Amino acid sequence: GAVVSQHPSWVICKSGTSVKIECRSLDFQATTMFWYRQFPKQSLMLMATSNEGSKATYEQGVEKDKFLINHASLTLSTLTVTSAHPEDSSFYICSAPQGNQPQHFGDGTRLSIL
Amino acid sequence: GEDVEQSLFLSVREGDSSVINCTYTDSSSTYLYWYKQEPGAGLQLLTYIFSNMDMKQDQRLTVLLNKKDKHLSLRIADTQTGDSAIYFCADLNMFSGGYNKLIFGAGTRLAVHP
Numbered sequence: 001g002a003v004v005s006q007h008p009s010w011v012i013c014k015s016g017t018s019v020k021i022e023c024r025s026l027d028f029q030a031t032t033m034f035w036y037r038q039f040p041k042q043s044l045m046l047m048a049t050s051n052e053g054s055k056a057t058y059e060q061g062v063e064k065d066k067f068l069i070n071h072a073s074l075t076l077s078t079l080t081v082t083s084a085h086p087e088d089s090s091f092y093i094c095s096a097p098q099g100n101q102p103q104h105f106g107d108g109t110r111l112s113i114l
Numbered sequence: 115g116e117d118v119e120q121s122l123f124l125s126v127r128e129g130d131s132s133v134i135n136c137t138y139t140d141s142s143s144t145y146l147y148w149y150k151q152e153p154g155a156g157l158q159l160l161t162y163i164f165s166n167m168d169m170k171q172d173q174r175l176t177v178l179l180n181k182k183d184k185h186l187s188l189r190i191a192d193t194q195t196g197d198s199a200i201y202f203c204a205d206l207n208m209f210s211g212g213y214n215k216l217i218f219g220a221g222t223r224l225a226v227h228p
Binding site: 006034042043044046049093095102103104105106107108110 | 145147149154155156157158159162202215216218219220221
């Protein structure tokens with residue numbers, strides 16, 4: 001069964017709206033989680049590393065104020081796309097490593113901004 | 115930065131073997147992974163190999179690693195229509211900052227036809 005739960009799976013909203021996406025590790029604690037973005041027919045691009053109890057580490061070119069990350073507990077990280085615009089429409093996927101095991105991925109969130 | 119490359123498309127006949135190839139540049143790679151992504155879904159871990167191994171077999175899947183040439187391959191025996199998906203090769207990149215991240219290839223789209 002799934003070990004990483006991502007919610008919601010699909011969001012459609014108006015331009016200017018802020019959207020929050022949740023990523024939960026199930027039955028294990030994750031001090032680190034990763035947020036990726038995937039455009040159609042392209043690979044996953046790492047956006048940021050979410051660190052429990054401290055600031056997220058953003059990849060080059062990713063706007064910190066645009067993509068707010070909060071990792072308030074050992075099982076939950078959230079990504080908030082602030083004042084979303086059509087160019088933010090994409091497939092967002094989170095992942096979490098379980099100890100020394102490979103990263104488990106959520107099922108992704110498809111974000112569509114009208 | 116580190117890079118992972120894959121061929122973009124592979125078409126095979128049902129029942130034949132599929133071989134998906136990947137090259138990477140990270141000389142300090144520890145783990146290499148194969149993930150499967152079906153349309154509109156997240157990533158499913160198929161298998162992974164530790165960098166000190168040459169081969170790993172898991173049912174229909176065989177992973178070969180040539181560390182000298184930095185070449186990784188995934189062989190799927192008796193390919194079925196349900197194997198049609200995008201396959202991502204990923205390299206675990208270790209950072210001195212204490213965290214690690216996956217570097218993904220562009221993905222190989224496998225099409226299985228009767």
